Amino acid sequence: MKRLQNLSNLNRYLRDFSLPQYPRGVKCSYVTSQADATSLLDKCAGKQVLLARPELRQTGEGDSFSDVIDTAVFVLAKDLGAAKTQEKENALFDELEGIADDILSKIDCDLTSGSCSLLPGFSIDEVIVTPEIQIFGSWCGYSLAITFRR
Numbered sequence: 001m002k003r004l005q006n007l008s009n010l011n012r013y014l015r016d017f018s019l020p021q022y023p024r025g026v027k028c029s030y031v032t033s034q035a036d037a038t039s040l041l042d043k044c045a046g047k048q049v050l051l052a053r054p055e056l057r058q059t060g061e062g063d064s065f066s067d068v069i070d071t072a073v074f075v076l077a078k079d080l081g082a083a084k085t086q087e088k089e090n091a092l093f094d095e096l097e098g099i100a101d102d103i104l105s106k107i108d109c110d111l112t113s114g115s116c117s118l119l120p121g122f123s124i125d126e127v128i129v130t131p132e133i134q135i136f137g138s139w140c141g142y143s144l145a146i147t148f149r150r
Contacts, residue, residue: 006056022102026099027047038136045078048075049073049075049103051071054070054148056068066149067149067150071146074135074143075099075144077095077141079138107124127144128144128145129143
């Protein structure tokens with residue numbers, strides 16, 4: 001096995017990630033940097049999911065090394081601006097939280113079902129979910145920091 005095979009597999013998985021239950025309502029995009037994300041979002045409307053290119057940390061040597069791979073997923077909608085009320089903001093964050101939960105459920109299912117050939121032996125080590133306001137310019141929602149172990 002190539003030393004970076006696990007990183008390559010996770011890259012391919014994230015690059016092709018989709019949420020079939022949201023055929024027209026949520027767009028998934030693959031990004032590398034904050035500038036990349038901001039530029040992409042400048043042209044977007046509606047609900048957006050950004051999946052960040054992952055980072056790899058390896059320990060060990062030769063054939064006995066282990067991988068820890070971190071990535072971030074952003075579940076976003078345009079800030080409500082002048083139309084913002086507490087009720088509208090609560091409803092928007094509730095909807096985005098549901099999408100974030102669907103993303104984590106899909107990843108969990110792909111990890112445990114054995115049906116995803118790109119993720120054998122992967123597990124989720126940690127998930128940190130953070131609410132975001134005014135991220136990437138005028139977007140709000142949740143960021144999910146996900147740590148995979150292999």
